[in-house]
Structure formats: structure tokens, C-alpha cells
Amino acid sequence: MTIYALSTAPGTAGLAVIRLSGPRSLEALNILVKNKVFVPGNFIRCNFSHPTNKKLLDRGLAVYFKEPKSFTGEDVVELHIHGGYANTTTMLSALSQINYLRLAEQGEFTKRAFVNDKLDLTGIEALGDLINAQTEQQHEQALFHMGGSLSKLYLSWRKKLIELTALIEVELDFADEDLPADISRNLYKKIDLIIHEMEAHIAESNQGEILREGFRIVIIGEPNVGKSSLINLLAKRDVAIVSDIAGTTRDAIEVNLNIAGFPVIITDTAGLRESKDEIEKLGIDLAYSKIKESNAIIEIFTNPEKVNLKERHIAVLNKIDLIKDNYKKQDHVISISVINNIGIDLLIDKIEKIVKDYFPSKSETIPTHARYRIGVEKIIQSLIAAKKINLFSDSELVVEELRSGIYEIGRLTGTVDVEEYLDVIFREFCIGK
Numbered sequence: 001m002t003i004y005a006l007s008t009a010p011g012t013a014g015l016a017v018i019r020l021s022g023p024r025s026l027e028a029l030n031i032l033v034k035n036k037v038f039v040p041g042n043f044i045r046c047n048f049s050h051p052t053n054k055k056l057l058d059r060g061l062a063v064y065f066k067e068p069k070s071f072t073g074e075d076v077v078e079l080h081i082h083g084g085y086a087n088t089t090t091m092l093s094a095l096s097q098i099n100y101l102r103l104a105e106q107g108e109f110t111k112r113a114f115v116n117d118k119l120d121l122t123g124i125e126a127l128g129d130l131i132n133a134q135t136e137q138q139h140e141q142a143l144f145h146m147g148g149s150l151s152k153l154y155l156s157w158r159k160k161l162i163e164l165t166a167l168i169e170v171e172l173d174f175a176d177e178d179l180p181a182d183i184s185r186n187l188y189k190k191i192d193l194i195i196h197e198m199e200a201h202i203a204e205s206n207q208g209e210i211l212r213e214g215f216r217i218v219i220i221g222e223p224n225v226g227k228s229s230l231i232n233l234l235a236k237r238d239v240a241i242v243s244d245i246a247g248t249t250r251d252a253i254e255v256n257l258n259i260a261g262f263p264v265i266i267t268d269t270a271g272l273r274e275s276k277d278e279i280e281k282l283g284i285d286l287a288y289s290k291i292k293e294s295n296a297i298i299e300i301f302t303n304p305e306k307v308n309l310k311e312r313h314i315a316v317l318n319k320i321d322l323i324k325d326n327y328k329k330q331d332h333v334i335s336i337s338v339i340n341n342i343g344i345d346l347l348i349d350k351i352e353k354i355v356k357d358y359f360p361s362k363s364e365t366i367p368t369h370a371r372y373r374i375g376v377e378k379i380i381q382s383l384i385a386a387k388k389i390n391l392f393s394d395s396e397l398v399v400e401e402l403r404s405g406i407y408e409i410g411r412l413t414g415t416v417d418v419e420e421y422l423d424v425i426f427r428e429f430c431i432g433k
Contacts (some may be wrong), residue, residue: 002028002087004095005104006088012085018091021109024062024100025077031098032057032079038064048079050094058082072109073116088146099350113331114414122150125369128210137260137359141368147202149364151413159378160194160407168395187391187398191383198376198383205373207359208366210295214256214265217291217354221300228316229338230300231268231404234348254292260352262359267294296354298347307333314350338432375412379405 004021008015020028026038033046041063049059061080068075081091095101110127113119119127128147135140164187177278210216218228235255253268269287291297298314301307304323309315309332316321321337329335334345334350367373386401410416 003104003108004092004101005109006092007109008083009077010367011083011085015082016081018079018081018088018095019109020077020079020095021070021072021104022100023075025075028095028098028101029062029064029077029079029142032094036062038062040064040066040069042082043218048091048094050252051097053158058087068116068118072112073118074112085153095106101347104420120151121246122154122372123148124414126150129368130419134256135258135263137211139265140261141208141366144364145368147299147364150367154364154409154412157194158406159196160190161402161406161409164190165399165406168391168402173278188387191387195380195383201367202373202376202380203366204363204365204369205370208275208368209370209373211262211359211366212368214263215296215358216265216267216290216294217296217298218267218269218287218294218352219298219300220269220287220291222302225300225302226338227268228253228301229317230298230318231266233338233344234266252286257347259355261319262355264351264355266298295358296351304330309342314347314354316347333410369383372412375408381407 002024003022004018004020006016007019009415011214012154029038029053030036032048034049036044036046038044042174043061043063045059046062047059049055050057058081060082063078063080065071065076065078067076079091081087092103092425096103102205109123110119114121114124118224123146126142130139130142130146133142168187192410195402219231221227231253234257255266257264257266267290269290270284294312296314297310297312298316299310300316300318302317302319306315307315307317315333317333317335318333318338319339320342334347336347339345382401382405386398386405389397389401391398407416
């Protein structure tokens with residue numbers, strides 16, 4: 001079946017793109033546009049007419065991509081028309097009148113690309129990450145994965161495991177022949193090398209998942225130290241209620257920031273104190289849970305005598321405009337005045353340094369999805385199990401464990417048994433993708 005959908009964002013715009021994919025895409029285009037010859041890859045200026053009443057729909061461009069040289073691997077047509085709700089709706093309505101066309105489902109174009117071996121699962125998830133990227137670092141990492149960096153790594157491990165399996169099977173088939181003595185001797189050494197590579201990969205997974213989801217910083221402190229005022233200033237808008245009444249903040253309020261190209265989620269929490277108010281106590285409990293989830297903590301004080309330094313904490317002394325002139329500045333304490341916008345640049349610089357230090361090196365293969373970490377952990381378990389088996393008495397069992405690892409790599413890249421992942425992955429895509 002040939003499918004169609006709007007592939008650009010709906011709404012008022014100068015341009016909209018409608019995509020068709022399937023064996024009758026060009027046929028449908030020839031119904032909308034008369035007396036034109038479409039050379040694959042060439043844009044043609046067209047008048048688009050309604051398929052039944054022949055009324056002019058719009059003037060624009062059309063391009064035809066012949067299979068397999070297209071995004072989906074099928075014949076693909078793109079209609080480049082003027083944007084706007086009425087214009088795109090009219091064009092989509094006209095396409096619905098062609099009986100062999102149907103509206104695409106969510107992510108169906110990308111799913112067809114997967115089925116036709118144009119993308120593997122790592123490339124598809126990277127495409128989703130690219131579409132949803134909010135910062136430069138997220139964008140760059142998604143491009144690395146779309147370029148095949150993860151897929152190449154996983155397939156290199158697959159190749160190594162297949163070679164090891166082949167060596168053992170040769171030994172099984174030709175046990176009476178004179179085979180190289182190092183086949184068995186070097187097997188465990190080679191397995192250890194693969195395990196080492198995989199463990200190094202997993203070690204980056206926490207960074208990868210944080211890069212994708214956001215570096216979490218929680219703001220804590222006693223009531224009325226300026227937590228809500230600070231998050232409003234950082235967000236450059238009023239996201240939290242500011243009041244002189246202690247205990248105003250009862251919930252955890254989050255804002256997403258782009259700091260040095262990295263996604264940072266800053267959370268304002270309830271003031272930490274003993275309270276008899278049941279609702280406020282719930283807010284304080286939530287604050288402690290957010291502290292546990294955080295990667296760093298901004299702790300705000302207003303009394304210089306109460307300032308203390310803790311690991312993972314950025315100590316901030318607020319309201320310095322109200323502190324006596326004889327106040328002696330302390331090392332590793334950032335002095336600010338939220339109301340007068342003093343010292344905020346120093347705080348942002350500190351946050352930037354902490355975030356950058358969390359990502360000391362840039363790896364093109366950093367795993368950004370929990371699925372990758374879990375899958376590689378399963379492979380390592382199979383390889384460790386293989387090492388515990390006596391190669392000389394139970395070679396078949398060693399081979400079975402190696403095959404299990406090979407199979408798991410296939411699940412990561414999408415070459416085997418991944419139906420349970422597909423609905424979850426493509427659910428994140430829009431209709432036109």
C-alpha cells in the first residue's frame with residue numbers, strides 16, 4: 001500500500017512538505033500533475049490539481065525518488081507546497097480521494113526504512129533523538145549515531161564472536177586433524193578482550209543517558225533563602241511563586257536549560273525545615289527524593305555562619321546586598337544577590353564547569369539509551385558464562401553461549417526478533433516520519 005502524510009510541522013509556514021511512499025507514489029503524482037516527466041532526484045515546478053474535479057490546489061515543486069534510492073527504500077514522492085492549515089488540509093484531502101493511497105501511521109515511513117534495510121534500530125533511535133534534540137551536544141551525538149558509529153561498534157563485536165564460534169566449530173568437526181594449537185589456548189584471551197571493550201562501553205552509559213535526558217541539578221535550602229527567585233532568574237521567566245511567606249513552594253518545579261550545549265534540568269524544591277503542615281511535609285519529602293536523583297546540588301544560604309561545604313554541593317550565599325560590609329568571603333562559596341542580579345554569571349560558570357567535567361571526553365559511540373546498556377550487559381553475561389565452561393569437554397555449550405551473545409547483538413541492531421521494540425520506538429515519531 002502507498003502511504004502519504006504531512007512531513008513538516010503543521011501550522012502557518014512558508015513551506016510544507018507532503019511525502020508519499022510506496023509502489024504507486026509516482027502514479028499518484030501523475031494524477032495531481034499533468035504533462036510532466038519526473039526524472040528521479042530532480043525538482044519540477046508544478047501546478048497541483050484535484051484528482052476528481054481538476055480544480056487547482058496549489059503551485060509548488062515535486063520531486064520523485066526511485067526505489068531503492070530513497071529514505072524508505074521504496075518509490076517516494078515529495079510535494080513541496082505552501083504552508084498553512086487550509087492549504088495543507090486541502091492537499092491531504094485531495095490525496096485521500098485516490099483509492100490506493102492511505103494516511104501513514106506514526107513513524108511508518110521510518111518503519112519502512114527499517115524493513116527495507118535503509119536504517120538499523122540504532123540509526124532509527126538516533127533519528128528520533130535528532131528530531132527531539134534541544135541542545136548542540138544532543139544534536140551532535142544523534143548525528144554520530146545516525147552515521148552508524150554505534151552500529152559499526154556492535155557489528156564489530158558480532159564479527160569477532162562469529163569468528164570465535166567458527167574456530168571452536170572447526171575444532172569440533174575436525175577433532176582428529178592437526179589444527180593450530182593456539183585455537184583453544186587463545187579463546188579465553190580473546191573473550192576477555194571483547195568483555196573489556198564492552199565494559200568500557202557500558203561505563204559511558206550513565207553519561208549517555210544523562211546527555212539524552214538531561215543533567216539534573218536540584219536547588220535546596222531553608223525557606224525564604226531565594227530558591228524560587230533564583231530558578232525564575234535562570235529560566236528568565238516566572239515559573240515559581242515568590243513570597244515572603246515561608247513554605248510557599250510545596251512541589252518540585254523543573255526548568256530545562258541549555259548550558260554549554262548540554263541539557264540541564266534545574267529543580268526548585270520546598271524549603272528544608274521541620275514542619276507540622278502535612279502538605280508542606282510532602283513537599284519536603286519530595287525535595288529529598290529529588291536530591292537522591294540529582295547529579296549536582298545548589299545549596300543556598302543567607303547566613304554566612306550557616307554556610308557549609310559538601311560533596312556534590314555548590315554552596316551559594318544569597319542576599320549579599322543585605323550582609324554587613326565586614327563579611328569575609330569564603331573560598332568555594334559563590335556570593336550572589338538574586339534580586340540585584342549580582343554574581344549570577346559566576347554561578348552559571350560553576351554549573352557549566354561541573355557539567356563539562358561530567359563529560360570529560362566525547363565518544364561517538366556513547367550509549368544514549370538504557371536498551372543498549374541492558375543488551376550489552378546480557379552479552380557480557382553470556383561471555384562470562386562461556387569462560388566458565390570447560391572448552392575441551394563441553395565445546396558445544398561454549399558455542400551456545402557465544403551464539404547467545406551474537407543473537408543479543410542482533411537484537412540491538414534490529415537484525416533479529418525485535419518486534420517488541422518496534423511499537424515503542426515508532427510511537428515516539430510523528431505521523432509524517
